[in-house]
Amino acid sequence: MEMTEEIQKDDVRLRAEFAKLDRSGLLQPVQLLKFDEEASDQNVMLLQMDKKMLEKVEAGEELIIRGGSDDAAVLCTEDATYDLKKAMSSNTMILLEKCITNKDDLHPYSGDDTEETETIHRHAFGWSFTYMELKQIYPRITRLLTLLKRCPYMGPEHEHEADPTKMYTLTELINIIQASESEVMQFLIKFNSCCINGRWRLFDFGYIVECMGQIFQVIESESWNCGKVPVVQLCEIINDSGELVPSFVVKHLLSSYGTEFKSEDDGLIYAKLDECKVSRFFAEMLLKDIGKFHLSEFIEVWKESMPAGMVADEGHLKGLALTDTTSQPPSIKLFKSEDLSIDVEQRFDALFHAKEKWEFGEIVPYIKDVCLDELSVTSTLTKHARASTGKDGTKLFSSRKPLT
Structure with missing residues (x-):
C-alpha cells in the first residue's frame, strides 16, 4: 500500500513537471480519480438548474416530468413549468460522489521541495457529454380547456345525461396537463370552472x-x-x-x-x-352566435343591456372581440384570446389571419397570456411581428412572414 501511494505521489510530481506547472502555484490536497468498473455514460441524466431551483430541490420539493407519448416532456416544480432541452458539452463531465471545490478547503505548497504531496482518492462512477437545459415556459394548458369542455354543467335537470367519464378530479387533471399543480389551479379559477361533487366543470x-x-x-x-x-x-x-x-x-x-x-x-x-367582467359577459352574450354585428348597433344594445349603475366601456372588449373599422359599416365579432393556441407561432398566425395590421394596444391582450412577464411581451412581439407606422403616425404590427 505504501509503495502504491509513493508511486502515485511520484506520478503527481512527474505529471506536474511534464505540464510545466510550478509546484508553488498548485494547491493541496491532490485528488486522484479512478473510474469504477461499472462506470458509464448511461446511468445518469444531468440537469442544469439555477440557484432558485437548486434551493427548492435541497428543501425537498419534488420535480416532476410530465407528458404523454406524443408530447415533448416538461419539468414541473410546485408552481412553474420548464421546457427540457438536451444540450452538448464541449468537455467531458466526470461524475464524482464527492470533490473538493472550495478554495478555502485547499492550501498551497509551502515551497519546500521536500514537502509531501497530499493525495485523496476519488471514485468516478460515470461521465457525460450531455445535459438537460431548463427554460421556464408558459404552462401547456390548451388540453385543460379541451377536457373541461367535454362535459359542461347545464344545470341539475341535465345531470342524468352527463357522462362521468368526461369529468375530471384535480388529481386526474394534474396528471394529464403539462403544468405545475399551482398553475393548473390558477387556470381552473381563470376559466371560472367549478368543483361539483369532486369533479371540475365549466358551466355551459x-x-x-x-x-x-x-x-x-x-x-x-x-x-x-x-x-x-x-x-x-x-x-x-x-x-x-x-x-x-x-x-x-x-x-x-x-x-x-x-x-x-x-x-x-x-x-x-x-x-x-365587477363592472368589467359584467360588461364582458353581456358583450359575449350578444356576440356569441352572430358572425358579425354592426359596431354602432352593438355598442348601443350593449350599453342598454348593462344593469343600473354599471357602464359598458369599449376598453372592456380587449382580448374578447375584434372590431373592423375598414368595413362599411364598421363591424365587430367575437374573438376570444383563450380560444387561441398557446403555441406562439400558431397564435400570431391566427392573429394576422384575423387582422392584417394591429395597433399595440389591440394586440397585447391577445399575447400577454402566453408570455411570462411584461418584458417578454415586448420581446415576443418584436420577434414575431414587423413594426411599421400608419398614415396618422400610429405604430402598427404585421406578420413577418407570408400568410398561407
Whole structure:
C-alpha cells in the first residue's frame, strides 16, 4: 500500500513537471480519480438548474416530468413549468460522489521541495457529454380547456345525461396537463370552472346566461346596488318557489363576475360585481352566435343591456372581440384570446389571419397570456411581428412572414 501511494505521489510530481506547472502555484490536497468498473455514460441524466431551483430541490420539493407519448416532456416544480432541452458539452463531465471545490478547503505548497504531496482518492462512477437545459415556459394548458369542455354543467335537470367519464378530479387533471399543480389551479379559477361533487366543470354558456338573467332580475326588483348584493338573501329570493338556480351556482357566478366580502356593519356576506367582467359577459352574450354585428348597433344594445349603475366601456372588449373599422359599416365579432393556441407561432398566425395590421394596444391582450412577464411581451412581439407606422403616425404590427 505504501509503495502504491509513493508511486502515485511520484506520478503527481512527474505529471506536474511534464505540464510545466510550478509546484508553488498548485494547491493541496491532490485528488486522484479512478473510474469504477461499472462506470458509464448511461446511468445518469444531468440537469442544469439555477440557484432558485437548486434551493427548492435541497428543501425537498419534488420535480416532476410530465407528458404523454406524443408530447415533448416538461419539468414541473410546485408552481412553474420548464421546457427540457438536451444540450452538448464541449468537455467531458466526470461524475464524482464527492470533490473538493472550495478554495478555502485547499492550501498551497509551502515551497519546500521536500514537502509531501497530499493525495485523496476519488471514485468516478460515470461521465457525460450531455445535459438537460431548463427554460421556464408558459404552462401547456390548451388540453385543460379541451377536457373541461367535454362535459359542461347545464344545470341539475341535465345531470342524468352527463357522462362521468368526461369529468375530471384535480388529481386526474394534474396528471394529464403539462403544468405545475399551482398553475393548473390558477387556470381552473381563470376559466371560472367549478368543483361539483369532486369533479371540475365549466358551466355551459347558455346556462350561465339563464342564471345571470335570474340574478340581475332579482337585483333590479330589489333595487340593490351591484356593489353590495346580499348573497344569502339573493339565493333565497331566486329559489323561493322552488330551486330555479342552485345556491352553489349563484355563489359561483357571483365570485366569477365579482368578489365576496363580509360587511363590518352587519356581518353578512355580500358580493361586489365587477363592472368589467359584467360588461364582458353581456358583450359575449350578444356576440356569441352572430358572425358579425354592426359596431354602432352593438355598442348601443350593449350599453342598454348593462344593469343600473354599471357602464359598458369599449376598453372592456380587449382580448374578447375584434372590431373592423375598414368595413362599411364598421363591424365587430367575437374573438376570444383563450380560444387561441398557446403555441406562439400558431397564435400570431391566427392573429394576422384575423387582422392584417394591429395597433399595440389591440394586440397585447391577445399575447400577454402566453408570455411570462411584461418584458417578454415586448420581446415576443418584436420577434414575431414587423413594426411599421400608419398614415396618422400610429405604430402598427404585421406578420413577418407570408400568410398561407
